Amino acid sequence: MTSPSTAAVQQARYTWGGDEFLFVEVAEAMSLAANFKVMSLASKLSDAGIAGVVDICPANASLLVRFDPAVLAPSALEETIRSFEQDLGNEEEQTLDTRIVEVPVWYDDPFTAEVAERFREGFHQEPGGTDIDYAAKVNNLKDAAEFIQRHHEQPWLVSMVGFVAGLPFMFQLVEQDKQLEVPKYLSPRTDTPKLTVGHGGCFGCIYSVRGAGGYQMFGVAAAPIFDPAQALEDFKDFMVFFRPGDIVKFKPVTEAEYNAIQAEISAGTFRYRQAPVTFELSKALADPEGYNRQLMEALNGI
Amino acid sequence: MAFEIGNPGLATTVQDQGRTGHYNVGIPQSGSMDQYSAELGNALVGNTAREAVLECTYLGPVLTTDSDAVIAVTGAPVDVKVNGESRPQWTRLLLKAGDQLSFGVIQGGTRYYIAVQGGIDVPEVLGSRSTYSLGAIGGFKGRKLEAGDVIPVGAPLNDGKLPPADSVPEEFRPVFAKEQQVRIVLGLYDHRLTDEGLGNLLNEEWKVTPVADRMGLRYSGPGVKWKEREQPFGAGSDPSNIVDAGYAVGSIQIPGGTQPIILHRDAVSGGGYAMVGTVISADMDLVARAAPGTATTFQAVSLEDALEARRDLAEHRNKAWSELGASR
Secondary structure, eight states: OOOHHHHSSSOOEEEEETTTEEEEEOOSSOOHHHHHHHHHHHHHHHHHTOTTEEEEEEOSSEEEEEEOTTTSOHHHHHHHHHHHHHHHHHOSOOEEEEEEEEEEEEETOHHHHHHHHHSOTTTOSOTTSOHHHHHHHHTTOSSHHHHHHHHHHSOEEEEEEOSSTTOEEEEESSOGGGOOOBOOOSSOBSOOOTTEEEEEBTEEEEOSSSSOBOSEEEEEESSOSBOTTOOSGGGSSOSBOOOTTOEEEEEEOOHHHHHHHHHHHHHTOOOOEEEEEEEEHHHHHHOHHHHHHHHHHTTTTO | OEEEEEEOOSSOEEEOSOOOSOGGGTOOOOOOSSHHHHHHHHHHTTOOTTSOEEEEESSOOEEEESSOEEEEEEESOEEEEETTEEEOSSBEEEEOTTOEEEEEEEOSSSEEEEEETTOBOOOOBTTBOOOBTTTTBSTBTTBOOOTTOEEEBOOOSGGGOOOSOOBOOGGGSOOOOSEEEEEEEEOTTGGGBOHHHHHHHHHSOEEEEEEEOSSEEEEESSOOOBOOOOOOTTSOSSTTEEEEEEOOTTEEEOGGGTOOEEEOTTOOSEEEEOEEEEEOGGGHHHHHTOOTTOEEEEEEOOHHHHHHHHHHHHHHHHHHHHHHTOOO
8 A cells, every 4th residue: 555655745636616616636546545635634624614615525535615605715715725735744643533333234135136136137247147246256256255254354434425315435444455346337227225235446335325326236234324314313413324534344244133123223222333433544554454453442342 | 374285296396595514425405496586486475585485397286275375486487377377477476265376388498486475384404495305305205295295384574575576577587598508617627538528518519318307417419538548546447437526516527428417406416427617606597497408508617707607696686686676
């Protein structure tokens, strides 16, 4: 993996999305360092509480800011973010106060299998096989079981939330040559089950709502991640569960465990296992798997 | 008081000025697609610009009011009928309890608006009454209207005081044409188009396809060319792919170089297609009025021009309000 000193110092590109949006492309390629820089810029901008800033949207390797030009001059916004970028370059330690969350997943489940069957010929690279088998093959893995193992044994960073309400894009916290990469469907499906755990390019995701989608489908998350009714405790403050910067550890569950979780959700007692952590970029880059073990320890005993 | 929905029409939703501040988690701004038309409806019935209206798409609803009501229909040209009799658009109408409102065939554009004194009184969600159907939030139960729905209407504002004028003068009504020139600010990833591709975008004519809704409008035309490159890690294999990024509302993406898509008020907040420019804020209502088949040219303008157009539109809109003697 690239060292922080080379990846983080590259100058961002600033460009306008009409008269209401400023787009800051931190890097063309995805990397942990680029995403970290995006999140740092977003949090500095948010902390500054500048009048006229309407939306601050950190994405994988870029930041989108919506502003009201009647309140905040575009040039003033650009200067402010450029100065934050300069400040970041001078900071020794880059840390993120966040949380690690355990997300139970029923891999190789019947819901995604049923939908996948309806979108094979003309949609999928291997119409005769399953999405997981294909993913295992293109990553040179032995079988589906090894792919599933690789998918959940190391945690992921939520690098962006969006597309539709509450959908997290995730980037696995491993060296680049260990990243799972799978092409998207040849043509997008018109249907994807709610809570499908998907994958496209190097990104994992969880579909927050049922609908169109082009990512390969590997399983279903057992619990909601978007709850407009705000019925469960984890949604008391906001209807969307995930935030950029969240660290996700997938946990494989059996059908019986999945059903037990459904019962807890119906009873209103389900809560995600989660713990606060401080994520340190330099440690994550120096020894990803060793640092992941340390992060995952935070979930022990909860 | 309330409106009872007999026939819901094609896609009738509650909308207002929209909700901002949650685009970072994928919740779009929503709100009336044609903000200008919606707010002049509000002006006619003694509301502020903030009250919620009903947005009707092509085929409007049939509804009955359970009390006397003050309404106005603005936006795309359509025959407005009260108990089957024609009534003027862009004009304040007084309904009696039990009166039925219905519509004829739309004669241009895409959407018209029913404003009612007191506004449509659904609960605010994240600071707005606008419907976001995909996320099932806001509006009436988070969805488009259905037959049998009873839609609550709020109490009149300002003790029921109505503006002195009861009709929007002709010069303040938008034109619903079959040809449009849409101003855009180039940027974002326009540098990834070939010169020929950029030339096609700006010099050729594009037509709105039937694939157009609140999320976005797709255009057909000669296509564009993307520069070939070795794709960055995580970006996907097509030259029109980028590492998934936030999408500006109004931004234009051209997946595969074939059909440009302008994202509108229910935009997906991000994705992996390069954007080449963004419709200026002053022309977003214009794009919202574009029916399938509308011949469109894109004109590149500077950020300064876009800001000036924005000020001009605000001035024009404020003048319309004061012309009616209404306060925004």
